[in-house]
Amino acid sequence: MTVALDAEAPLTSGNLVALARQGYFRGLTFHRVVPDFVAQGGDPRGDGEGGPGYSIRCEVTHRRYARGVIGMALSGKDTGGSQFFFTHSPQPHLDGRYTAFGEVTRGLEVVDLLLEGDTLIDVEVSP
Numbered sequence: 001m002t003v004a005l006d007a008e009a010p011l012t013s014g015n016l017v018a019l020a021r022q023g024y025f026r027g028l029t030f031h032r033v034v035p036d037f038v039a040q041g042g043d044p045r046g047d048g049e050g051g052p053g054y055s056i057r058c059e060v061t062h063r064r065y066a067r068g069v070i071g072m073a074l075s076g077k078d079t080g081g082s083q084f085f086f087t088h089s090p091q092p093h094l095d096g097r098y099t100a101f102g103e104v105t106r107g108l109e110v111v112d113l114l115l116e117g118d119t120l121i122d123v124e125v126s127p
Helices: 010-021 108-113
Strands: 002-005 030-034 038-041 069-072 084-087 100-106
Touching: 002 010, 010 100, 100 108
Parallel strands: none
Antiparallel strands: 002 100, 030 038, 038 084, 069 084, 069 100
16 A cells, blocks of 8 residues: 655654654554554554654644544554554544544555554555
């Protein structure tokens, strides 16, 4: 699948790119998949509690949580790190509450097929 990241959320997008370039996501799983809601991954512990050891601030954007949007998972304000999610369907109740920082531009059917425990084999970054 291909994801285009937003310039409107430079800290969040830059954080994801930096982690991907370090190979951080390689071998991690999607630990939470809720049909018709989200598929969430990026947690090294695999239980929804892990992260990279630091937090980044929230960046509220104008992007709406439509189907295929990528957002930063949070446990509270300014607690983003490495966990992210893809929306399976529009989720207007998330708008303005979680940093939406990109969208799937190719391979959206992959998001639909994700199951809890599926592994991220690799994340490639291209300009």
